[in-house]
Amino acid sequence: MDLFFSKIRQVLDKIYLLFIKNKIKPERFGKSSGKYIDNQKKRNEESKMISDEKKETKIKIVKRNENFSQWYLDVIAAADLADYAPVKGCMVIKPYGYAIWENIQKVLDSMIKATGHKNAYFPVFIPESFLERETEHVEGFSPELAVVTHAGGKKLEENLVVRPTSETIIYSSFAKWIHSWRDLPLLINQWCNVVRWEMRPRLFLRTTEFLWQEGHTAHATHDEAQEEARRMIEIYRNFVEDYLAIPVVVGRKSESEKFAGALETLTIEGLMQDKKVLQCGTSHDLGQNFAKVFDVKFLDKSGNEQYVWQTSWGVSTRLIGAVIMVHGDDKGIIVPPRIAPICIAIVPIWKNSEEKVKTIEVAKKLTKTISSFSFVIDDRDLRPAWRYYEWERKGIPIRVEIGPRDVENNQAVLVRRDTGEKIIVSQDEFAARIAEILNSIQQNLYNRAKQFRDENTHDVKSWNEFQRIIEHQGGFIRADWCGSVECETKIKEITKATVRCIPFEKDEKHNEKHEGICVYCGKTSRSRALFGRAY
Ligand SMILES: [Zn+2]
DSSP states (O other): OHHHHHHHHHHHHHHHHHHIIIIIHHHHHOSSHHHHHHHHHHHHHHHHHHHHHHHHHTOOOOOTTTOHHHHHHHHHHHTTOEEEOSSTTOEEEOHHHHHHHHHHHHHHHHHHHHTTOEEOOOOSEEEHHHHHHSHHHHHHHGGGOEEEEEETTEEEEEEEEEOSSOHHHHHHHHHHHOOBGGGOSEEEEEEEEEEOOOSSOBTTTBOSEEEEEEEEEEESSHHHHHHHHHHHHHHHHHHHHHTSOOOOEEEEOOGGGSOTTOSEEEEEEEEOTTSOEEEEEEEEEEETHHHHHHTOEEEOTTSOEEEOEEEEEEEETHHHHHHHHHHOBTTBOOOOGGGOSOSEEEEEOOSSHHHHHHHHHHHHHHHGGGTTSOEEEOOOSSOHHHHHHHHHHTTOSEEEEEOHHHHHTTEEEEEETTTOOEEEEEGGGHHHHHHHHHHHHHHHHHHHHHHHHHHTEEEOOSHHHHHHHHHHTOSEEEEEEOOOHHHHHHHHHHHOOEEEEEEOGGGSSSOTTOOEEOTTTOOEESEEEEEEOBO
């Protein structure tokens, strides 16, 4: 019986609800039931909007000048780029972050191929003995190695290292591939992940596992290898400056900062907005160190057996960290148009369903003219301000607003992410203006970063000045350095600043006849070095 009454009660409740909806509410909200449905729908939409917006309000970005390192993490979270993984130091790259990486890959891969390199793939596991063959190399990497001791349910006869870099495994193959001078130069590149155990992880900048490309080449002469190492660092410079809009200083590393196992390491160094320096890419002249260990030999034109000369070079997902720290502002990341997964976000604005149809129609019509650029039409039922906010923190270069008045006036409102400037354009010249403004944003991001870099590069003559500037101003310091490890170590101990590089002459005001006195010890110096506190 109880069940019977509860059923009756449910039926009565439904009838009552129907009564309320159909009889009472329509009169209160308007005469026609059509109007009522609109109102009801509108209220549903509004409550959905508010609940979505409540979620959005959780996204907070601390100001850059209050706490730069927290700002960096907030920006990554707010733009939905990446997250930490269950294993300490590992990183989950989310779709939007990965889309940026894919664009970096696409451009750089074509530049690498255009200079004659071919892609290949080598295994993630390296026999431990391979790394031990090159003493400097294993010493440099051993603290960061992840080692597999067991597999297939039993202890392995030889431990396997998860690659921290692939010189050793690749050159054991090169020894089999290379026979005569006709096989040279051998120009190989691979896109892969590497593992370097990280004690102080930081998303994109320092993660235990990261993605990168590593180029590996073999040449008949040292001259050719040096030329290759130089060519690749210049390609990195072009890519980072032209696509990521980050100005860099190119130079060579000091003995203590060079790659473990290299004769010489070339580097590109960029200045972040917190005035700390980030190494953005390196290219190594490996000499014959690895060739001798892995027996990579060739018969030269006169039939003599010789060791090859080698290079290796790489850039990684760290570049995404550089983009955030060089261009980002208090609203979030700013993605340079040339690598942006989405260049244009179009936001139609409406107050009723009629306006909604019209503004979306115009949005769709306009996108037909910009099919060569990546875009989204954001017609979600969220208030315009909330939609703007999302594209802002994701750093989409141009936001387009189309409201009922713009439909009437045959116009659209473009908003630049880099400056916030609003530009009203006629719909007829929409495509041309979009192209022009994207170019202008790309250029402005570079100019702005270069101006910041230049303003924060200090020519320093005395040790007192060095200490004062590094402590109170930060940035790049250009100073004479005698070249000794002792001075380098002392400077690092006292100021936490390292020799970032000895800039190439072409970037230096001084020529090779340069002579000065070391900023630390006062002895004769033949070159000026670039110092800074680095990531
Ligand atoms: Zn000195």
